[in-house]
Each structure stands twice: as structure tokens, then as C-alpha cells.
Amino acid sequence: MRFGRSAKVLGMLSPAILLEIGLFFIPLAMLTIISFTEKESFFFKPVYTLDNYLDIFNFYGFDFQNTFTLVTAAAFVDVVLGYPFAYIMVRKIRRFADLFRSIMLIPLFGELYIAYGLWFVFLPGGPLSFIFDFLNIPISKALYSAPSAILGLAIYTFPFVVYNVGISLQEIERSFEEAARCLGAGAVQTFFRVTLPLSFPGMLSGWLMSFGWNLGAYAIPMIMGGVITGQRIISVKVYSTGLVTMNFGLSAALGVILVVISMIIFYVTLKATKGVLV
Amino acid sequence: MNRKTRSLLTTSAAYLYLIICCAVLLLPFIVTLVRSVSVAQPDGSVAFSLASYSEIYKQFWPKINTSLEIALFTIAIDTIIGIPAAYALTRYEFRGKKSLFALLNGVWYVPGVCYAMALVLAYYFVYKFFLGFWGFVAAYSCGFLFLMLLTCMVAFRHLDPRYEEAALCLGAGRLGTFLRVTLPLIGPGVTAGILLTFVLSFNEFITALLLTGPTRLKTAPLAVYSDIRMFGVRETVAAEATVLQLISLVVVVVYLKFIGTRYLRGVILI
Numbered sequence: 350m351r352f353g354r355s356a357k358v359l360g361m362l363s364p365a366i367l368l369e370i371g372l373f374f375i376p377l378a379m380l381t382i383i384s385f386t387e388k389e390s391f392f393f394k395p396v397y398t399l400d401n402y403l404d405i406f407n408f409y410g411f412d413f414q415n416t417f418t419l420v421t422a423a424a425f426v427d428v429v430l431g432y433p434f435a436y437i438m439v440r441k442i443r444r445f446a447d448l449f450r451s452i453m454l455i456p457l458f459g460e461l462y463i464a465y466g467l468w469f470v471f472l473p474g475g476p477l478s479f480i481f482d483f484l485n486i487p488i489s490k491a492l493y494s495a496p497s498a499i500l501g502l503a504i505y506t507f508p509f510v511v512y513n514v515g516i517s518l519q520e521i522e523r524s525f526e527e528a529a530r531c532l533g534a535g536a537v538q539t540f541f542r543v544t545l546p547l548s549f550p551g552m553l554s555g556w557l558m559s560f561g562w563n564l565g566a567y568a569i570p571m572i573m574g575g576v577i578t579g580q581r582i583i584s585v586k587v588y589s590t591g592l593v594t595m596n597f598g599l600s601a602a603l604g605v606i607l608v609v610i611s612m613i614i615f616y617v618t619l620k621a622t623k624g625v626l627v
Numbered sequence: 628m629n630r631k632t633r634s635l636l637t638t639s640a641a642y643l644y645l646i647i648c649c650a651v652l653l654l655p656f657i658v659t660l661v662r663s664v665s666v667a668q669p670d671g672s673v674a675f676s677l678a679s680y681s682e683i684y685k686q687f688w689p690k691i692n693t694s695l696e697i698a699l700f701t702i703a704i705d706t707i708i709g710i711p712a713a714y715a716l717t718r719y720e721f722r723g724k725k726s727l728f729a730l731l732n733g734v735w736y737v738p739g740v741c742y743a744m745a746l747v748l749a750y751y752f753v754y755k756f757f758l759g760f761w762g763f764v765a766a767y768s769c770g771f772l773f774l775m776l777l778t779c780m781v782a783f784r785h786l787d788p789r790y791e792e793a794a795l796c797l798g799a800g801r802l803g804t805f806l807r808v809t810l811p812l813i814g815p816g817v818t819a820g821i822l823l824t825f826v827l828s829f830n831e832f833i834t835a836l837l838l839t840g841p842t843r844l845k846t847a848p849l850a851v852y853s854d855i856r857m858f859g860v861r862e863t864v865a866a867e868a869t870v871l872q873l874i875s876l877v878v879v880v881v882y883l884k885f886i887g888t889r890y891l892r893g894v895i896l897i
Contacts, residue, residue, distance in 0.1 A: 354719070355721065358714075358721060360711075361711035361712060361714060361715035362711075362712050362715050362716070362727070363710045364707075364711070364712070365708050365709065365712035365772060365776070366727075366731070368768065368769050369730065369734065369769060369772070371769075372746070372749075372765055372769035373733060373734045373737075373742070373745075373768065373769055373774060374733075375749060375753065376742075376745035376746050377737075377745050377749065379745060379748050379749050379752065379753070380741070380744065380748060380845070381746040391752075392751070392752065417859060430648065433644060434644070434645065434648050435897065437641045437644060437645055438645070438897060439897065441637070441638065441641045442638070442641060442642065442645070445642075447820055447883075447887065447888050449645050449649060450848070450888050450892075450896050450897070451654065451879070451888060451890075452649045452652055453896055454826070454879055454896075455652055455653060455876075455896075456652055457657065457823075457826055457827065457829050457895075458746075458826060458875050458876075459830040459831070459832055459848065459871055460832075461830070461832075461848055461851065461852055461855075461868075462655060462656065462659065462834045462868055462871070462872050463655045463853075464655075465655065465659060465855055465859075465864075465865075465868050466654065466655020466656060466657075466658045466868075467654070467655050467658075467661045468764075468855075468859065469655075469658045469659065469662050469865070470655070470658050472860070475658070476658060476661075478700070478703045485660065490644055504652055504655070507652060508882075508895070508896075509871035511897065512895060512896060512897055514680050515897030516893075516897060519897065527792075537736060557692045561736065561738075564738050565737075565738025565739040565740050565741070565833070567739070567740055567832075567833050567836070568832065568833075568852065572855065572885055573772065584738060584740040584833075585741075587740045587741065587744055588740060588744075588836070588837065591744055591747070591837075592837065592840060597748065600744060601744065601748070602742070604741040604744045604745065605741075607738050607740070607741050608737050608738070608741045609739075610739060611738050612736060615736040619729075625894075
């Protein structure tokens with residue numbers, strides 16, 4: 350009987366496990382192995398070497414720095430703007446809440462459309478040009494620059510931050526805040542000394558989630574960022590070294606480093622949220 | 628200032644903030660839509676016209692068709708694989724369940740470029756028979772299995788096991804119970820997974836960009852991307868991007884109209 354039960358569980362789970370092993374773990378293992386081979390030699394006669402990682406250490410410092418600057422800034426913008434959004438959604442309003450919730454699905458359509466639409470916005474003569482005229486900034490400088498890429502990335506991951514912060518705000522018991530008010534704290538003091546610290550795990554996981562998602566973003570930096578900020582991004586480098594210059598070893602090594610970084614980030618996220626599904 | 632005016636002011640400020648944020652989120656879509664229907668006239672003015680849509684219809688429709696087929700096959704495979712797996716993960720206790728769940732979701736936590744690069748290498752080297760249409764279906768059904776698992780697990784967790792026990796007591800078999808009691812009850816929850824899988828796999832672009840080499844197949848979002856790189860400012864390209872977003876938007880609106888946000892909460896929405 351006991352054997353029958355475990356066989357049944359295994360039967361239900363095995364298609365999913367096989368799919369993930371075949372199409373995720375085997376390719377990932379190949380990526381790791383290829384990252385230790387020289388150029389495209391894996392496909393003919395593998396030459397094992399550590400040069401790829403040394404090359405990355407020596408020549409790709411700027412790309413990592415650039416990527417992390419963009420991604421950190423975008424996550425920061427997201428948390429600063431997303432926290433009030435989630436707070437209002439959870440605490441303040443009843444009417445039209447479903448409408449605002451549904452709009453959170455729009456950025457899921459993909460970074461490509463966000464990048465393309467924002468590109469039109471920042472073109473000379475675009476709908477926001479009056480703001481730039483007012484501030485006396487030439488709009489041609491705004492198009493291919495880091496801030497516009499950060500805006501695009503921030504729009505892309507905004508729903509995840511709102512979701513994570515909102516979940517943690519929903520879990521706070523109202524009696525804590527009521528107790529603070531009864532003991533004489535004002536509304537502002539209650540917020541900063543009770544609500545904000547209690548929702549910190551949500552903020553942290555939202556920040557990390559945005560960070561991890563934007564690490565893999567390709568279209569937004571490519572279309573919005575211009576030559577320096579846009580093309581010296583790790584995700585763009587993985588593509589261009591791999592499939593343009595055919596240096597598979599270097600590309601795989603960059604990919605492995607990116608995978609390790611995002612794995613660490615999501616592990617910390619899962620710990621911070623105590624296993625709340627992200 | 629009395630209490631009532633103050634609460635009115637706070638509420639309107641709150642709504643204003645939400646509206647501004649949502650306007651920024653919708654801005655890219657609206658700008659693309661406006662660009663696609665406005666055509667510059669010879670005298671410098673801009674006129675409303677749907678000419679760009681009829682222009683792209685012939686050569687763009689087959690690509691949309693390919694993308695839709697890929698998305699539908701992905702949904703079918705994920706539903707068949709995901710529901711039993713989610714059932715086993717919620718209803719049975721066994722050792723190593725948490726780590727197994729983490730392993731099944733690993734692909735969701737890996738940046739898209741790395742997953743695509745790993746797949747390209749595997750397709751070149753191991754799965755040579757997978758090239759073409761089925762390569763895309765396989766890649767997406769592995770990549771988006773997580774969404775189906777998550778929504779189904781949330782649905783199963785909200786379902787009271789007593790219904791199934793009652794059916795079993797009354798003489799239905801295991802399979803009969805699953806098909807006639809469990810599946811109808813979790814159906815709406817599964818549709819949330821179907822919606823998310825559709826939206827993400829129909830618009831997926833980075834895996835398509837890397838896989839287009841070995842598979843020699845161009846999906847609709849990839850065609851949009853390469854057109855943007857070639858001649859971005861043309862209104863035909865904007866029309867292509869708008870068509871794809873409108874298809875996704877119609878699916879989302881129809882879903883929200885009939886089922887609402889209930890089953891998406893706790894998965895991706897607060």
C-alpha cells in the first residue's frame with residue numbers, strides 16, 4: 350500500500366521533473382561545461398581552460414558595474430514609487446481597486462513594447478517634449494541615456510514590487526497600529542515606527558525581485574540606452590559574444606556568472622519572505 | 628479644516644497618485660497606438676489613418692499565427708503536466724518536497740538570456756531533432772511551467788479535501804473523483820495559469836531571438852524587434868507592435884470580464 354502511494358506521487362510528478370531536467374538542467378550543465386572550454390572548441394575537440402573567467406575578471410569590469418548601476422537604480426525607483434502605490438491599494442481605497450489591479454498586468458506583456466513605446470516618447474517632437482523644453486534640456490540627450498533606460502526598467506518590474514510590498518502590508522495586523530495610536534503616537538509616527546519596519550521584508554523582496562528580473566532585461570537597455578549604457582550590459586554581451594562573434598566559451602562564462610548572481614538574489618529573497626512565493 | 632474635508636483631500640490625493648502611476652505604466656502602449664494610426668501628410672500635418680494596418684496584414688498575419696500556435700501548444704502541454712504535479716505537491720507529504728518545488732521553479736529564477744543561451748547550445752549539440760516549431764514549444768513549456776504550477780497549487784490549497792473524500796465514500800473511483808469533482812472545482816483557478824502562460828509565451832522575445840538561429844523560425848515579437856532595429860520610426864512597425872499588444876489586451880480584458888482578478892490575487896496581483 351505504501352509503495353503504491355509513492356508510485357502514484359512519482360507518476361504525477363515525473364512528467365514535470367523530466368521536462369525540467371531535459372530542458373533546463375541538462376542545458377544549464379552544458380552551459381557550465383562550455384564556460385570552461387576555449388572559444389567554439391567544444392563543438393569539435395574540447396580544449397579546457399580557465400581563460401574565459403580570467404578574461405571576464407580583467408576586461409568586463411565596466412560592463413558589470415554598468416549593469417549593476419542601471420539595475421540598482423531601477424529597483425530603487427520601483428521601491429520608492431511602488432511602496433505608496435501598494436499602501437494606497439491595500440489601506441486607502443475600495444472603489445476602482447480592480448481596475449488598478451488589472452493595469453498591473455500590462456507591463457507583463459514584455460519589455461520589448463515598453464522599450465519601443467518609450468523610444469517614441471523620447472524622440473524629438475514626442476508627447477513629453479514640452480517638459481524638456483520647460484526644463485531647457487535638449488530632448489536628443491534624453492533618448493540614449495542611462496536615466497531613460499532606468500525609467501524603462503522601472504516600468505517593467507513595477508508590478509512585482511507592488512505585489513511583494515502589498516502582500517507584506519496585508520499580513521500586518523491592524524491591532525499593532527491601533528495599539529500604537531492608543532498609546533499616543535501620531536499617524537506619521539505610527540507609520541514610520543510600526544508599519545514601515547513591519548513591511549520591510551516585503552520591500553526587500555520587492556527590491557531583490559526587481560533587481561533579479563532586470564538583470565536579464567535585453568530590449569530596454571538595447572533600444573533605450575544607446576551605445577555606452579545600452580550595449581555594455583551583461584545580457585547584451587551574452588548574446589553578442591555568443592551568437593555574433595561565436596565565442597561560445599566566453600558567452601557561457603558570462604551566462605554562468607549571471608545565473609549564479611540571480612540564484613543568490615532569489616535565495617536571499619525566499620529567505621527574507623520566509624518562503625512566501627515570489 | 629474639519630475632518631471631512633481632510634479625508635476627502637487625502638482620498639483624492641491617493642487616487643491622483645494611483646492614476647499618475649498607471650498613466651506612466653500605460654504610456655508606452657498609448658504612444659505606440661497613437662503613432663500607428665497617425666500618418667504624416669505631404670503638407671506637414673498629421674492625419675488619422677488605418678493604412679498601416681492594411682499594409683502589414685499580409686506579411687505579418689502568418690507570424691502572429693505561428694506565435695498563437697506556439698502559445699496554444701505551450702498551454703496544452705503545461706496544463707496536462709502542471710495539474711497532476713500541483714496536485715501531488717499539495718495533497719501528499721513526502722521527503723524533500725520543498726527542494727523539489729524549488730528545483731521545478733529554478734528556470735523562473737534564471738535570467739532569460741542565460742536560459743536561452745543554454746538552450747541554444749543544447750539544441751545545437753544534443754537535441755538536434757527539436758529544431759523548428761517544436762523547439763519553441765518545448766522551450767516555452769519548460770520555461771513557463773512555474774506559472775501553471777503556482778496557480779494550480781493556490782487553487783488546490785483553497786479547495787476543501789472533504790469534497791473529494793465525500794465522492795470517494797459515495798463510491799466514485801479515484802479517476803472519476805478527479806475528473807468529476809476536483810477538476811470542475813479548481814477550473815477557474817487553472818484559467819489564471821492559462822492566462823499568464825498565454826500572455827508571457829505569446830509575447831516572449833528574448834528566447835525567440837536566440838533560438839531563431841537553430842530553428843529558422845521567426846515569431847511575431849521577434850519580427851517586431853528586428854523591424855524596430857531596421858526602420859523603427861515607420862508607422863507600420865508601430866502597427867505591428869500595437870496589434871500584438873491589442874491581442875494580449877483583448878485576452879486579458881475578456882478574462883477579467885468573465886472571471887475577474889480573484890484567482891490572480893496571491894499569484895501575481897495583490
